[in-house]
Amino acid sequence: AVAGKPLPAYVAWKDPASMIVHTSSTLETKRSAFGTSVITPAEQLYIRNNLPAPDASIIADRDAWEVRIEGVAKPSTLSLKQLKGIGLETTAMVLQCSGNGRGLFPTKASGTAWAVGAAGCVVWSGVPVRDLVAALGGVTDGMVYMTGSGGEKIPEGLDPKSVMVERSVPLKAMGDALLAWEMNGAPIPLAHGGPLRLIVPGYTGVNNIKYIKRLAFTLEQTDAAIQKTGYRLSPPGQKGDPSQPSVWEMAAKSWINSPAPEAGVVAAGQTLIKGVAFGGVNAVKGVEVSIDGGESWQAAKFVGPDLGRYAWRQFVLSVKLAPGSYTIASRVTDVLGNQQAERSVENTGGYNNASWRDHALKITVA
Ligand code: MSS
Known part of the structure; x- marks a missing residue:
């Protein structure tokens, strides 16, 4: 853009x-x-x-x-x-x-x-x-x-x-x-x-x-x-056709809005990690945050009103960050126990990306 x-x-x-x-x-x-x-x-x-x-x-x-x-x-x-x-x-x-x-x-x-x-x-x-x-x-x-x-x-x-x-x-x-x-x-x-x-x-x-x-x-x-032919989950390189799944239901997904790399270097110390999480067709049960690229996860806290199964929920986690580089990610779980996937299936149209790894952010703390 x-x-x-x-x-x-x-x-x-x-x-x-x-x-x-x-x-x-x-x-x-x-x-x-x-x-x-x-x-x-x-x-x-x-x-x-x-x-x-x-x-x-x-x-x-x-x-x-x-x-x-x-x-x-x-x-x-x-x-x-x-x-x-x-x-x-x-x-x-x-x-x-x-x-x-x-x-x-x-x-x-x-x-x-x-x-x-x-x-x-x-x-x-x-x-x-x-x-x-x-x-x-x-x-x-x-x-x-x-x-x-x-x-x-x-x-x-x-x-x-x-x-x-x-x-x-x-x-x-x-x-x-x-x-x-x-x-x-x-x-x-x-x-x-x-x-x-x-x-x-x-x-x-x-x-x-x-x-x-x-x-x-x-x-x-x-x-x-x-x-x-449009909005089909076509294997990469292939055109859409009616035998392939149509893009319909959304998958469980979350992402971090702050801190974001575009906001520049993050000041060391206690930091609030904030984002949104939703379950697609199911209500969300919990969301976790990782500051080490998915090696370990900590439960974040939902904030604000719960507007029902189709709405997203805001989440926050307070972490202490020492100077260095971090890969921060979030991962939602819905009430049925479905967890946000690490990878989403690649497809010609680039639809339905709910991968927590693709949505991870690299931030610099100083
Ligand atoms: N509708 C109509 N009628 N037209 C058009 O174009 N688009 C789609 C939907 N609907 C259309 C319609 C799309 S494709 C989308 S996303 C959406 O819409 C959007 O919305 P907003 O309101 O935001 O603009 Mo893709 O899957």
């Missing part, structure tokens, strides 16, 4: 000091900008757009936005205003790009070289998809996937299937999914998917469809390229 690239116009309201602007459709939160009070403010939240964001006119009258629901007993087109009368749930969730950590894999993968900042912890409010489905007579028998379609205009001259943002997730993901209109207590900004966004807690960013215009329960996964 080139330091100091200006914010693109559609997100001119972001905090420039907190963001690394990779391109106009990929903005990362700086490691040093993550605060310690759990929630990531909208001004600091990362951006990833596969297609240019729609025109701001779509949020001029939010309640008038319509979404088509298919694969239910009573297929219907509902306005946001109608959705607001069907049900309400609020969920705190880690929104994390599938490629977050791509730049930390030992082997370079193609795509934005995100470090840790293509993620944030965000609160969403909306109607539970299960309530909506119940109101429409239930899912049609035999459906296997929940498929959401983005509301972008397809650029002229392109085959829609090749560029449209349409993703299918397993039907079970419906259980905690929302059609959300609020983010962190305010109407969802256009750049983050307003007026209406599909939220699939525990699933990577791409599955959380912005400006959703169609939600369908389907027998098959969509044949849009972003699903068929």
